Amino acid sequence: MSKGCVHAKSEDDIDVFYKKTISYCYHNHNLNFHVSQTLFSSQDVDIGTRRLLSNLTSEDYTYSKVLDLGCGYGVIGISLKSVNPEGTVHMVDRDSLALDYTRKNLELNHFEASVYASLGYDRVSDADFDLIVSNIPAKIGKPVLSYLLTAARLHLKPNGRVAIVVIDAIADYITGVISDLGVNILIQKKYPGHMVFVYEFSEGSSTKRPIHESFEKYIYNREEKLFTVDHHSLSILTAYGLPEFDTLSYETQMVIESLKITKCKQENKAVVFNPTQGILPVVLTQFVTVKEIALVDRDLLALEVSKRNLILNGFEKDRISLHHQADLKIINTGNINCIIGVFDEKDGQAVHARLFNQAAQQLSPEGVIVVASGSTPITRIEAIAHADKSLEILGRKKAKGKSVIVLRKKSRF
Structure with a gap:
């Protein structure tokens, strides 16, 4: 190939799903995200995600290994990676298009992370995260909501934390589930339309991994x-x-x-x-x-x-x-x-x-x-x-x- 040659893109090289690129500043880190029309919050970074992220970074606590559960096009995981580039981030979703855009956005922002498909925690094998974070969808069913909140303990190291944001429609149910878990609630903050929770499991919580994945246990x-x-x-x-x-x-x-x-x-x-x-x-x-x-x-x-x-x-x-x-x-x-x-x-x-x-x-x-x-x-x-x-x-x-x-x-x- 001669130097300086320009080749037209093949049809498969053209991203027909692309809508636009949006910008987001997190703790003075300017980030950019390619988005697709059919992915959640394709107009701008979701306000619930912004509220969740505003509660996660402080000088007295640094997350070195993060699981972004239901990562969408990657805002939460990439934002946390930006404040701790040496940390490890896993980003999972059940939507292959979301995973495709997460990979694109990691490259766009010059970061690396482990990105893979999973129904909940089914394909998450690590058990030493110090943060599991999620903007939890409302319409996934109460059994699934309960499972996501409860099974987090199986993938956290001691004193690891769970941080979530939910919309008002399921906030009362989520509050009840978390209360029944007997966890230490570190943050419970209400916003117009959203509620943010950050909690950790008490010492002595069971860490035994389930024999079957959540899908095989009929949680869905x-x-x-x-x-x-x-x-x-x-x-x-x-x-x-x-x-x-x-x-x-x-x-x-x-x-x-x-x-x-x-x-x-x-x-x-x-x-x-x-x-x-x-x-x-x-x-x-x-x-x-x-x-x-x-x-x-x-x-x-x-x-x-x-x-x-x-x-x-x-x-x-x-x-x-x-x-x-x-x-x-x-x-x-x-x-x-x-x-x-x-x-x-x-x-x-x-x-x-x-x-x-x-x-x-x-x-x-x-x-x-x-x-x-x-x-x-x-x-x-x-x-x-x-x-x-x-x-x-x-x-x-x-x-x-x-x-x-x-x-x-x-x-x-």
Whole structure:
């Protein structure tokens, strides 16, 4: 390569999820954060996060090893790293896009940390943190909230601390849980709309690690629901923190109805993206003989719940692969005959185009794509499909502001 050559970026190099870069000053350290539209607090650093951080750094206490639980795009962990660059920081989240942006923001601010996916503490093996910190979401279910507060002791060194911020809607419940733990509450500060807690477990607290991870202990379980599809009764064990726990979304219903016109009888390999509670993959395997199924979602909980529901409905676990990612580019899949799912309307036009193109490129001849979303995104997908001579549009349906489109890849074009 000659010196000074400039090469155009490939399509995969362009970050279609990027929204903007925001700035934040923490203890005189100027930090910058790339953000995506669909990540929490993409307009600016959340006020709850700011309030939590304002209570964490003092001259008489320095955190040398920190666990940022539910790190989002990395504000808390990176801020704490900025005041103690020699310290160790672990940053975990169940959202793969959040983890991608955390890694980008560490590089942007010239820091290093351990970044990895985890449902709560499930993949956190260290037990010597001196701070576990989290801006805890409200809509994850009371059993999960209780678990996050209680199980922290299993990952703290003696006199280690837990620091959290919660919104008013769950503040009373959180107060009750913390009071029942018998901990030493160091800070309990109320703000308009938020409450911050900092506490430490008393000496003699149990440090025995659990035999099973939280997901295996059914902490995320909501209830078992029976869904009837074409006279088939499907048992779905729903989870807190995911949609479609009581009724099917209109987009999911449209995908299910559209599967009938594809006339698929047998598929070598199928891909289901954004499966939420797992209803779509379960329906697919009940109606079509599928040899292998790949589940793709940026939410680790959705992947685990969907896998469990496939197994509960008779699909062999060895024939299921999980792909924790925000896009649809899958490596070493073999021939994919069927790709179905729902595009998030909150994603932008560039994201939808990227996902659709990735799906089309990986589809085998005569393979089928069924995708639902809002009518505007599907209209854009239809335009892309018309321009792609390798695809044939089998049908499109519109109703209630939603749409579904069914396409087949031509054997010759």
